[in-house]
Amino acid sequence: xxxxGRFADLTAAAFGYLARDLVALRFAWxxxxxxAWFMVTVTVLPAVLxxxxxxxxxxVQVGSLTSQIGATSISGAAGGLGVIRQGAPIVxxxxxxxxxxxxxxxxxxxxxxxxxxxxxxxMGIDPVxxxxxxxxxxxxxxxxLLCSLVIFIGLVSGYVVNVGFQGGTPGxxxxxxxxxxxxxxxxxxxxxxEIFGIIVVLVACQRGFEATAxxxxxxxxxxxxxxxxxxxxxxxxxxxxxxxxxxxxxRLG
Numbered sequence: 678x679x680x681x682g683r684f685a686d687l688t689a690a691a692f693g694y695l696a697r698d699l700v701a702l703r704f705a706w707x708x709x710x711x712x713a714w715f716m717v718t719v720t721v722l723p724a725v726l727x728x729x730x731x732x733x734x735x736x737v738q739v740g741s742l743t744s745q746i747g748a749t750s751i752s753g754a755a756g757g758l759g760v761i762r763q764g765a766p767i768v769x770x771x772x773x774x775x776x777x778x779x780x781x782x783x784x785x786x787x788x789x790x791x792x793x794x795x796x797x798x799x800m801g802i803d804p805v806x807x808x809x810x811x812x813x814x815x816x817x818x819x820x821x822l823l824c825s826l827v828i829f830i831g832l833v834s835g836y837v838v839n840v841g842f843q844g845g846t847p848g849x850x851x852x853x854x855x856x857x858x859x860x861x862x863x864x865x866x867x868x869x870x871e872i873f874g875i876i877v878v879l880v881a882c883q884r885g886f887e888a889t890a891x892x893x894x895x896x897x898x899x900x901x902x903x904x905x906x907x908x909x910x911x912x913x914x915x916x917x918x919x920x921x922x923x924x925x926x927x928r929l930g
Contacts, residue, residue, distance in 0.1 A: 687805060687883050691813050694806040705811045713815035719776040720823055727768055728827045732834030735759050757854040760831040761862050763918070766869035768831075769824045770910035773816070773874050774903050778881040781812055782902035785885025786895035794886060809882040813875065820874030821867045828866065865921050872913060877906040 698704035739759065785808060788794055794804045840847050881902040888898040 683887075684879065684883050687809065687886075688879050690803075690805045691809045691879065691882070694803070694810040695814055698806070698810065704814070705807065708807075708811035709814045712812050713819050715780070716773075716777045716815055716819045717822075719780060720772045720819070721826065723772055723776060724768070724823055724826050725830055727772065728830035729834045731764055731768060731827075732760060732831035733838050735764060735831070736835035736838040757832055757835065757858055758862065760835065761828055761858060761866050762921075763914075764831060765824050765827040766866050766873060767911070767914065768827050769820060769870045770873035770877065770907060770914070772823065773820060773877045774906040774910065777816070777819075778877040778902050778906050779899045781878060781881040782885045782888075782899045783895060785882060786888030786898040789886055789888045790891055790895060804886065805882075809879070809886075812878050812882060816874040816878040817871065820870045824867055824870035828863075861925050865917075865925070869914060869917055872917070873910040876909050876913065877902075880906040880909065 695704070785794075788808075797804050797807065836847075836850060839850055884898040884902040884905070888894045890897075
């Protein structure tokens with residue numbers, strides 16, 4: 678509970694500094710852009726490499742099931758909804774936690790054990806304001822973009838497998854997808870990715886700031902940031918899925 682309390686304090690402080698600095702035109706844009714570019718460089722290639730087999734697997738499994746029950750015409754809708762609603766946000770959370778989150782925790786943890794964070798406090802510089810808020814802003818921008826990339830690659834991979842290898846037709850695939858999928862599904866997926874990204878970056882910042890015991894402490898902080906961030910994202914995904922199902926039930930277009 679104490680750890681969760683410190684996480685809540687860090688979350689409130691980071692969002693508070695972010696909002697105040699944006700209004701006062703004092704935000705560290707250069708740091709935020711550098712962090713955003715770093716997150717893009719470490720996540721884009723893994724996102725493509727993960728999205729292709731993910732889209733293929735979903736298409737193969739869904740296509741096999743729909744062919745057995747004689748409902749091949751809805752394979753596009755089933756596969757597409759699986760990618761958009763659940764697959765893309767989860768893949769985004771895994772990539773952000775495993776690549777971006779671990780790097781942030783390692784960076785901040787190394788600064789902590791070298792006493793750079795304490796030196797910043799002595800000089801009157803709040804490390805949350807200087808280091809956590811720009812990373813939070815960068816994640817807010819990168820997370821939905823990464824989710825969009827995963828959705829696009831996953832859908833294209835599923836389309837190629839269904840049409841090229843499972844005997845599906847382009848018209849039925851696209852028509853079934855258009856009948857079931859809606860803008861709400863895409864918005865919900867983006868919001869999920871945004872929430873997951875915020876959780877991952879704040880957990881990484883907290884673990885980095887609290888790293889102790891030299892290099893071993895930094896390694897433990899990186900490991901904890903990945904595990905805690907991904908598990909927290911999965912738990913939030915379960916709750917978000919239940920709420921979306923309650924308030925936005927699936928309808929046939």
